[in-house]
Amino acid sequence: MAEAADDIRANLEKQITDLKKEVSRMSKSLASRASDAMDDAEDAFEEGKGRARQAASQVREQAQLTVGAMRENPGTTATVLTSVGLMGVAAGFVLAGLCAGDRRR
Numbered sequence: 001m002a003e004a005a006d007d008i009r010a011n012l013e014k015q016i017t018d019l020k021k022e023v024s025r026m027s028k029s030l031a032s033r034a035s036d037a038m039d040d041a042e043d044a045f046e047e048g049k050g051r052a053r054q055a056a057s058q059v060r061e062q063a064q065l066t067v068g069a070m071r072e073n074p075g076t077t078a079t080v081l082t083s084v085g086l087m088g089v090a091a092g093f094v095l096a097g098l099c100a101g102d103r104r105r
Helices: 002-072 074-104
Strands: none
Touching (some): 002 074
């Protein structure tokens, strides 16, 4: 009976040792995958940051060109802005008329 208990104990200790080794391998594998994921995330962040800088630079250049064109042609700029303003007022009157027409029904 004592031998059977010793065999069971030895078998359980071997299984525990095997499980500890397997958990250790899984931990290392998980750590490696997490490290790879972090590297990928950092690369994506850096790429996005570079693209954002480039887009901001292009917007800045376009704004400077637009302001330059407005300064060179103040008459045209005033005409365009006045026309846009008048179209906005006209659209407001049309929408107000449509809303008032819906209330009458």
